[in-house]
Amino acid sequence: MNSAGDGASGPGAGRLASLATAGTIRRQRRVWSGRVKSWDQHGSANLTKVTAALLAAARPRDGEQVVDLGCGNGQLSLPLAERGARVLAVDVSQGMVDAVLAEAARRGLAGVEAVALPIETMNLPDGSVDLIVSSYALHHLRDRDKARLMQAALRWLRPGGRLVLADMMFGRGTSARDRQIIARKVAVLARKGPGGLWRIAKNAVRYQLRVQERPVSMQAWISMMTRAGFADIVGSTIVAEAGLVIACRPGAAPPPQRAAGRRPRAARPG
Numbered sequence: 001m002n003s004a005g006d007g008a009s010g011p012g013a014g015r016l017a018s019l020a021t022a023g024t025i026r027r028q029r030r031v032w033s034g035r036v037k038s039w040d041q042h043g044s045a046n047l048t049k050v051t052a053a054l055l056a057a058a059r060p061r062d063g064e065q066v067v068d069l070g071c072g073n074g075q076l077s078l079p080l081a082e083r084g085a086r087v088l089a090v091d092v093s094q095g096m097v098d099a100v101l102a103e104a105a106r107r108g109l110a111g112v113e114a115v116a117l118p119i120e121t122m123n124l125p126d127g128s129v130d131l132i133v134s135s136y137a138l139h140h141l142r143d144r145d146k147a148r149l150m151q152a153a154l155r156w157l158r159p160g161g162r163l164v165l166a167d168m169m170f171g172r173g174t175s176a177r178d179r180q181i182i183a184r185k186v187a188v189l190a191r192k193g194p195g196g197l198w199r200i201a202k203n204a205v206r207y208q209l210r211v212q213e214r215p216v217s218m219q220a221w222i223s224m225m226t227r228a229g230f231a232d233i234v235g236s237t238i239v240a241e242a243g244l245v246i247a248c249r250p251g252a253a254p255p256p257q258r259a260a261g262r263r264p265r266a267a268r269p270g
């Protein structure tokens with residue numbers, strides 16, 4: 001896996017990468033803060049399937065500590081809390097975080113905390129989490145930050161803890177699966193007329209130049225998780241371009257968590 005601007009090395013490369021990450025974060029915050037009211041995946045049958053598949057794979061146990069990365073307005077966080085998990089919902093947009101907290105209060109869910117932080121710079125105590133979930137958020141991260149996140153996620157999980165990731169998963173056309181997915185997306189949009197053609201053009205630029213949308217293939221996610229030290233990694237296709245990858249931190253299964261136990265606090269590093 002590699003992408004423009006992500007693979008630089010040499011003096012100053014680290015600083016350039018940090019600046020690029022900061023720019024990505026600013027852009028995502030701006031874009032998603034403008035979508036708080038309109039983001040409702042129930043309009044999309046495929047996204048509804050993605051959420052259902054992720055929740056089925058996550059199988060949260062009562063009292064488990066879950067972290068939802070890029071939580072949006074709580075499509076995962078809220079049902080997980082309804083199933084007895086204690087959820088820390090994280091999103092770069094304060095508006096999304098406010099929406100999760102408001103809906104949790106409306107439903108009387110005490111087990112939801114939410115914090116506005118970029119995934120790229122958040123930190124959690126080692127071994128403090130039973131389950132990390134994320135749906136359709138991590139493709140916004142730069143590739144370097146995806147790999148770093150996998151390393152951090154392994155540390156945050158208790159031994160035996162699980163990572164369940166759903167996202168658009170395809171590369172830039174080097175594999176037959178990539179080409180199949182891209183061709184199908186283009187065909188679906190082309191049938192929508194001028195609006196669809198405009199979206200094809202916009203997405204082609206975004207995907208190729210890695211602006212805002214930076215999906216990678218399922219194999220790339222599996223490789224990053226393997227390199228980070230995850231075990232029992234299993235990938236599957238949910239629908240269309242949506243993939244699901246499940247992985248475990250090696251070690252004994254975590255003991256049942258006590259609901260009154262200490263909760264991890266998300267913090268900026270340093």
Ligand SMILES: C[S@@+](CC[C@H](N)C(=O)[O-])C[C@H]1O[C@@H](n2cnc3c(N)ncnc32)[C@H](O)[C@@H]1O
Nearest residue numbers: 028032070071072075091092118119135137140
């Ligand atoms: C497509 S929405 C998905 C939301 C939710 N996971 C769902 O399934 O409905 C992507 C979310 O990721 C968040 N996001 C994007 N980049 C982020 C970043 N760097 N750190 C934290 N959240 C981010 C956006 O604010 C947005 O709420």
